Amino acid sequence: MTGIDTELYPKAETRHSQKSSAFKNAKKALRDERISGLTGAFLAFFILGHLVLESSILVSAKLYEDVAYFMEHTVPMAQPLIFIVTIVFFIHFVWAGRKIPGKLRERKMMLELGKKLKASKKGWQQDPKSDIKLRKHFETSMWITQVRTGMIVLATGAFHLFLVMWNIFTDMGVAGQVVGLTEEVATARVASGLWILYGVLMLNVVAHMAIGVYRLIVKWFADTWFVRNYAKALFYFLFWFYTILGTATVIAMAGPLEGILS
Amino acid sequence: MARTLTFKIFRYNPTKDNDEPHIETYELEETPRLNIFTALHRIREKQASDLMYDFVCRAGICGSCAMMINGRPTLACRTLTADLTDTIELYPLPFFKLLGDLSVDTGVWFHDMAKRVESWIHTQKEFDPTAVEERMDNDTANKIYESERCIECGCCVAACATAQVYPDFLGAAGLNRIGRFMFDPRDQRGEQEWFELVSTDVGVFGCIGMMACDDVCPKDLPLLEVFSYIRRKMNSGVQVAVKDLELS
Numbered sequence A: 001m002t003g004i005d006t007e008l009y010p011k012a013e014t015r016h017s018q019k020s021s022a023f024k025n026a027k028k029a030l031r032d033e034r035i036s037g038l039t040g041a042f043l044a045f046f047i048l049g050h051l052v053l054e055s056s057i058l059v060s061a062k063l064y065e066d067v068a069y070f071m072e073h074t075v076p077m078a079q080p081l082i083f084i085v086t087i088v089f090f091i092h093f094v095w096a097g098r099k100i101p102g103k104l105r106e107r108k109m110m111l112e113l114g115k116k117l118k119a120s121k122k123g124w125q126q127d128p129k130s131d132i133k134l135r136k137h138f139e140t141s142m143w144i145t146q147v148r149t150g151m152i153v154l155a156t157g158a159f160h161l162f163l164v165m166w167n168i169f170t171d172m173g174v175a176g177q178v179v180g181l182t183e184e185v186a187t188a189r190v191a192s193g194l195w196i197l198y199g200v201l202m203l204n205v206v207a208h209m210a211i212g213v214y215r216l217i218v219k220w221f222a223d224t225w226f227v228r229n230y231a232k233a234l235f236y237f238l239f240w241f242y243t244i245l246g247t248a249t250v251i252a253m254a255g256p257l258e259g260i261l262s
Numbered sequence B: 001m002a003r004t005l006t007f008k009i010f011r012y013n014p015t016k017d018n019d020e021p022h023i024e025t026y027e028l029e030e031t032p033r034l035n036i037f038t039a040l041h042r043i044r045e046k047q048a049s050d051l052m053y054d055f056v057c058r059a060g061i062c063g064s065c066a067m068m069i070n071g072r073p074t075l076a077c078r079t080l081t082a083d084l085t086d087t088i089e090l091y092p093l094p095f096f097k098l099l100g101d102l103s104v105d106t107g108v109w110f111h112d113m114a115k116r117v118e119s120w121i122h123t124q125k126e127f128d129p130t131a132v133e134e135r136m137d138n139d140t141a142n143k144i145y146e147s148e149r150c151i152e153c154g155c156c157v158a159a160c161a162t163a164q165v166y167p168d169f170l171g172a173a174g175l176n177r178i179g180r181f182m183f184d185p186r187d188q189r190g191e192q193e194w195f196e197l198v199s200t201d202v203g204v205f206g207c208i209g210m211m212a213c214d215d216v217c218p219k220d221l222p223l224l225e226v227f228s229y230i231r232r233k234m235n236s237g238v239q240v241a242v243k244d245l246e247l248s
């Protein structure tokens, strides 16, 4: 903290020189925020579409293959999109993750505080029988959830993306006989035990995406008609709709529903 | 039916040698419309004459009585015991310097914040005391008024996880103060000056939107709305600022 001086109401000063370091820092901070927010928004839109298209397997294997054919050959956007999503995925991880060192610094601060407390023998604990949980706040917990789910998505999502990219050169036509993604390929992949990984990825992506969308809207549009309550309603909708849809899709691919499906 | 309330109060006097932080328990009969502030008075009168806590106005105006009441930073004078459980836990606000028991020093932090955001109207105009006041449209006046209602209680800063981690973070009260002057047409600070002050990791982009400040502000200030305004202003303002730079 700076010292207290008593000069009240000094004249407005023009302190910004051209290309001052303050200006550069400010530009960098804005750029960082734009990158993490825009990549997050892009990935969120992608996931919204991706999970709906995947869920076409719930209707029939035929529809699933028609959708895959349409995306790969009619439009063809599936192949380039994989590369774009993978790149954006890693950019987002680096830029959104820039807030995580705060977490580490927090841990360090807590640790130091704890050590000092211990050294001074002035530690105390909250009464375990306490009626209250100290400082539990829903939206704050949400952000912590986002950091955690983000880590899990990084691990499982990277695996998924590489598998799919690998498939472009094998199953999807270049090296293999099968041209394009088929219901068989997808189901075999999920049913072969990878359903655990896909389930974990799906649940974490959905939670991370729904929270991210909620926070993005509140951060940028809380003073427009899109008020916080609407954003929160959207969060609940996205979270539950996609959790249910995604769970059903993973189960369908993992096998128990085989036979029921054509 | 009058309840007997149990108060668990954080006690620690840093000026006393070998005092240790600890929780002390007091019991008090609940009376109609009892608030925490009055309850603390009664405890001090009969049970703990050395209990430290702050108050001035008793009416939610001065902002001095903020403390953690059952885990939530809020004003003691505006909290009725009827709204709380039988056991009431009182802690001082975190983040600020502890003076003793429930009393913290919010003044130094707010003074420092006011200096950092240069919390006064920047203008080169000479003040003419005989002139008629300039008119301002109602929407602008209302916006300024809403931000100006901040009583500097510090609840928003105490509730903010970002503020706990980055002590330099301007906090909700600081960002709100910036908004107040950005709304004001009399303040002649230009895009670039705002940009350098606000578009930083201890300014508006340090805020990660956890909304705790908005949820706890005892004066219900529209904090999230003000932050959104500032963010978008920074987002569009930078082009203007960059152009300014290239021209100059």
Ligand code: HEM
Binding pocket: A036, A037, A039, A040, A041, A042, A043, A044, A047, A089, A090, A092, A093, A096, A097, A099, A100, A146, A147, A150, A151, A153, A154, A155, A157, A205, A208, A209, A211, A212, A213, A215, A216, A219, B208
């Ligand atoms: C590589 C794995 C990922 C990691 C490590 C990660 C991490 C993070 C973190 C830490 C934040 C908080 C940033 C902040 O508060 O400023 C965040 C925000 C966000 N993430 Fe992710 N994320 C990942 C993948 C994804 C994916 C796949 C999606 C799309 C479904 C996504 C969508 C979002 C959105 C919309 C935000 C909000 C952006 C903002 O508030 O500025 N993220 N991410």
Ligand code: SF4
Binding pocket: B159, B160, B161, B162, B163, B171, B172, B206, B207, B208, B209, B210, B211, B212, B213, B214
């Ligand atoms: S929205 Fe969250 S991070 Fe931002 S100032 Fe409020 S409590 Fe702090």
Ligand code: SF4
Binding pocket: B063, B149, B150, B151, B152, B153, B154, B155, B156, B157, B172, B173, B176, B216, B217, B218, B219, B220, B221
């Ligand atoms: S913004 Fe609200 S919570 Fe923060 S200091 Fe002002 S009145 Fe208190």
Ligand code: FES
Binding pocket: B054, B055, B056, B057, B058, B059, B060, B061, B062, B063, B064, B065, B066, B075, B076, B077, B078
């Ligand atoms: S005593 Fe002034 S706000 Fe509570």
